[in-house]
Amino acid sequence: MHPNDVILQTVTKVLAFIIVIFSFYVFLAGHHNPGGGFIGALTTACAFLLVSVSFDIETVKKMIPVDFKTIMAVGLLIAVISGVLPFFFGENFLWQTFDYFDLPLLGNTELATALVFDIGVYLVVIAVVLAVIFTIGEEQ
Amino acid sequence: MFETILFVALITTSVSMLICLIRAIIGPTTSDRIVALDTFGITLIGFIGVIMILQETLAYTEVILVISILAFIGTVAMSKFIERGVIIDRH
Numbered sequence: 001m002h003p004n005d006v007i008l009q010t011v012t013k014v015l016a017f018i019i020v021i022f023s024f025y026v027f028l029a030g031h032h033n034p035g036g037g038f039i040g041a042l043t044t045a046c047a048f049l050l051v052s053v054s055f056d057i058e059t060v061k062k063m064i065p066v067d068f069k070t071i072m073a074v075g076l077l078i079a080v081i082s083g084v085l086p087f088f089f090g091e092n093f094l095w096q097t098f099d100y101f102d103l104p105l106l107g108n109t110e111l112a113t114a115l116v117f118d119i120g121v122y123l124v125v126i127a128v129v130l131a132v133i134f135t136i137g138e139e140q
Numbered sequence: 141m142f143e144t145i146l147f148v149a150l151i152t153t154s155v156s157m158l159i160c161l162i163r164a165i166i167g168p169t170t171s172d173r174i175v176a177l178d179t180f181g182i183t184l185i186g187f188i189g190v191i192m193i194l195q196e197t198l199a200y201t202e203v204i205l206v207i208s209i210l211a212f213i214g215t216v217a218m219s220k221f222i223e224r225g226v227i228i229d230r231h
Contacts, residue, residue, distance in 0.1 A: 003224070008216065019209055026202055034202050043206060050213050053220060056229035137228035 005054060012054040019047035027122055031112055037121035044122075045129040057134055068131040075123030082116040146194050153187045174218045181211030 027040030052060045064071075086095035098112035157180055164176035185204050192200045217227050 015212075022205055022209075029202075034199055039202075039206070043209065046209055046213055050216070052228050053213070053217055058230075134228070138230065 008054045012050055016047045016051050019050065020044055023047065027118070028115075030118060031110075031114065037118035038125055041122045041125035042129065045126050045133075048126075048130055049133060052134070052137075057137060060130075060134075064130075068127040068134075071123050071127035072131075075120045075125075075127065077120075078123065079117050079120030082113065082120065085113075143194070146190055149190050150187065150194075153183055153190065157183050157187070170218075170222050174215060174222070178211055178215045181207060181214075 023040045023043030023046075026035035026043060027037060028035075030036030030040070048060050048063070051063070083094040086092065089095075094117075096112065096114045096117075098110055098114075100108055100110055103109045160176045160180040160183060164173045164180065167173040167176055185207055188200050188204055188207070192198070192204075221227050
């Protein structure tokens, strides 16, 4: 049987980018608005899940050519490094700070070091969710 | 006056969600239940939108978008399950 998924696959090709952009917005807005690393990572995992439902697992594995366990380890490493780094400035563990910078295009922007910790959370959550779903999906 | 209209809208959406829930419970086939739950999610989006107007806040906009994404992906996954038996192909 040759399945015909043209409508679903065309919708996925458009929608996956919109979902990833929205998840990235939620991830960056987490400092002042609802959002943050956890829900941003879950939404990104939703985009990859949609691709894997309408295409197959191989497509997603081609999109993310790194093993999920490596992504988990890198995320934890980033979170730990962002906690250890204040030791070199004579501060406590997980000490966070922020400052205002003049960026091109964005103007006067507040950059916080909490974003580095959030990147670690983001990578760990996305890798765990995708690893769980794909492990269950391949079991059958 | 405006608040009364909003409360009427809330009650109407609640009744609509209740009807969707009844269809999801008594629905004879699986497709009926899937469509009922999808409609339930979409109605929930409108419900949250009215609540957002009522509380004069923009804090729930992400909630609305996330619910719509989850409803779509859940409906697609369940539809693929009742059509083919597997949700994620392996090849």
